[in-house]
Amino acid sequence: MGAQQLLIIVLITFVVGLGIVTGIKLVSSFNQSNERDMMLVQMGVIVGEAKKHYSSPKSIGGGEGSFVGFTPSARLTNTDRLRIYLDINQGHIIFQGFGSVEGWDGATPVQLIAQWDQALADWSTITPVN
Amino acid sequence: MAVRTIEKADAEDRRQRLIIISLFSLGILVLSYLVYDYMRIINRTTLPEDFDAIDPIVAQWRAEGLVDSFDAAQAKVVVNEAEWDRKDRDEKIGIVTQLARYCAEKSPDRKWRITVLGKRSLVVLGEIGHSGLRVQ
Numbered sequence: 010m011g012a013q014q015l016l017i018i019v020l021i022t023f024v025v026g027l028g029i030v031t032g033i034k035l036v037s038s039f040n041q042s043n044e045r046d047m048m049l050v051q052m053g054v055i056v057g058e059a060k061k062h063y064s065s066p067k068s069i070g071g072g073e074g075s076f077v078g079f080t081p082s083a084r085l086t087n088t089d090r091l092r093i094y095l096d097i098n099q100g101h102i103i104f105q106g107f108g109s110v111e112g113w114d115g116a117t118p119v120q121l122i123a124q125w126d127q128a129l130a131d132w133s134t135i136t137p138v139n
Numbered sequence: 140m141a142v143r144t145i146e147k148a149d150a151e152d153r154r155q156r157l158i159i160i161s162l163f164s165l166g167i168l169v170l171s172y173l174v175y176d177y178m179r180i181i182n183r184t185t186l187p188e189d190f191d192a193i194d195p196i197v198a199q200w201r202a203e204g205l206v207d208s209f210d211a212a213q214a215k216v217v218v219n220e221a222e223w224d225r226k227d228r229d230e231k232i233g234i235v236t237q238l239a240r241y242c243a244e245k246s247p248d249r250k251w252r253i254t255v256l257g258k259r260s261l262v263v264l265g266e267i268g269h270s271g272l273r274v275q
Binding site: 013014016017020021023024027028030031034092094096098101103105107112113114115116117118120122124126133134136137138139 | 152155156158159162163165166169170172173176179180183185186187188228229230232233236237239240243250251267269271272
C-alpha cells in the first residue's frame with residue numbers, strides 16, 4: 010500500500026470521527042432548541058391563563074386590569090421536563106424556565122427568560138440564557 | 140500480472156491527490172465548526188437553578204473581581220463595570236434574574252427584586268423592579 014493510500018485512510022478516519030462528534034453536537038443542539046421552544050409555548054399557555062385573570066372583574070376573583078393575584082396551576086409550571094418560575098406584577102410577568110437537557114455551558118440545564126408585557130400585549134424579552 | 144501504463148498510473152495519482160485535498164478541506168471545515176462552537180460557549184456564565192450553589196459562585200466572582208459586593212437582603216449587587224461589560228446581554232439577563240429570584244427567597248414578600256450597580260459610576264447596569272427586567 011502506497012503512502013498516498015495510507016494518508017487517504019488516515020484522513021477518512023479523521024473526517025468520520027469529526028463527523029460523528031459534529032453529529033452528536035447537532036443532535037444535542039436540536040434537543041436544546043426544541044426544549045427552549047417547548048418552554049416558550051408553555052409560558053404562552055400560562056400567559057393565556059393570566060390574561061383571563063387580568064380581564065376578569067374583582068367580584069369574581071379576577072385582577073381587573075392587573076395580573077396580581079394570579080396563581081398558575083402547578084401542572085403548568087412543573088412538568089416532567091420543564092420547571093417554570095414566575096414573578097407576577099401589575100402589568101407584566103417575568104418567567105424563568107429550566108429544561109431537562111444540558112444547555113450550551115454543558116453543565117446546567119437549558120434556561121429561557123421571558124417577560125410578558127400587557128401594555129405591549131406581547132413578549133418584551135425572550136432570552137435563551139443557556 | 141496486470142500491466143499499468145504510465146498514463147493510468149498518473150491518472151490514479153491525480154485522483155488520489157484530489158481525494159486527499161478534498162478530505163483535508165472537509166476535515167478543516169468540520170474542525171473549524173467545532174472550534175467555533177467551542178469558542179462560543181467557553182467561559183459562558185450561567186447560574187444554576189439550585190440556590191445552594193449561588194453563594195459559592197458569588198464568592199468566586201468576588202475573588203475574580205466581577206462582584207464587589209452582594210447584599211441579598213437589600214437585593215443589591217455592586218459590580219466592576221469592565222468585567223460586567225465582558226459578559227454578553229443574555230448572560231447578564233440570566234445573572235440578574237437568578238440573583239433576583241435568590242434574593243426573593245430571602246425576602247418576606249417573595250418579589251423578584253435586584254439592582255446591579257457599577258462600582259465606580261454607580262450607574263444602574265441592570266435591574267428587576269417595578270418596571271420589569273432591564274439590562275444595559
